[in-house]
Amino acid sequence: MTEVLRVENVRKFFGKFAAVDGVSFTLHEGGIYLLVGPNGCGKTTLVNCISGYFKPEEGRIYYRGVDITDEPMYIRARRGLVRTFQIASPFMALTTLENMLVALPDNAGENIFLSLFRPTWIDSEISAVRRAAELLRVLGLMHVWNKPAKTLSGGELKLLEIGRALMSGGETILLDEPVGSIDPKLCHQIFSHIIKLRDELNITFLVIEHRLEVAAQYADWVFAMDRGKLVCQGRAEEVFEDPRVITSYLGEE
Ligand SMILES: Nc1ncnc2c1ncn2[C@@H]1O[C@H](COP(=O)(O)OP(=O)(O)O)[C@@H](O)[C@H]1O
Ligand SMILES: [Mg+2]
Secondary structure (H helix, E strand, C coil): CCEEEEEEEEEEEECCEEEEEEEEEEEECCCEEEEECCCCCCHHHHHHHHHCCCCCCEEEEEECCEECCCCCHHHHHHHCEEEHHHCCCCCCCCEHHHHHHCCCCCCHHHHHHHHCCCCCCCHHHHHHHHHHHHHHHHCCCHHHCCCEHHHCCHHHHHHHHHHHHHHCCCCEEEEECCCCCCCHHHHHHHHHHHHHHHHHHCCEEEEECCCHHHHHHHCCEEEEEECCEEEEEECHHHHHHCHHHHHHHCCCC
């Protein structure tokens, strides 16, 4: 198994308060990892440290063996480590395919977007459109490729956001609470495509979810946080029976 991300003893303070208090874990290529824990336990702050939005006061973060702790967000994204909302939200007037193309890194997207209005395309443009079509196929969005984003359902928009992260070169995707609502159908729609992306394209996912039951059945491995610390990790059924995890959720909601 290839290691993609290693978090070593990361601490992030707000004033004197350690929102992330010495967290270490490793992600392997092609895994679907779930990060759970009650509201305010530090999940988003930890993901912000991994994406480069925050710099931790202590600890190191490695991506494919390279120490990226001091690298800005856009360099990490270029390496393939991408948090979805880093990618601008879809342009509602553009079609699904156009939204995929403008997510290409640097100016490539803009050039390809303009090529839609030109009679001849160069090879790099053709291969980008092929890549977009391949991703839309895996994401189950082919039937809306030519529809404006504003006509897409909530689930389809979320899948398009993931597609754009992949189009921008993402190989390890950080998703902070991708299923906003409790709707189990929506949850299944998103996670079944996450599994397809892993199976067909070997994409690695770290998914944050506050509600224990929602995404458990889709994850290979679960990390549970409480008050800034990782309290337990393992397969979903083990983690959710762990007394430390149960206690951390008591008194919530
Ligand atoms: N920018 C910030 N400044 C000060 N405190 C923050 C900031 N962001 C988060 N916190 C605090 O850090 C803790 C962890 O927050 P967060 O990472 O958002 O938790 P979670 O995503 O698990 O709900 C909370 O107590 C929160 O109030
Ligand atoms: Mg959060």
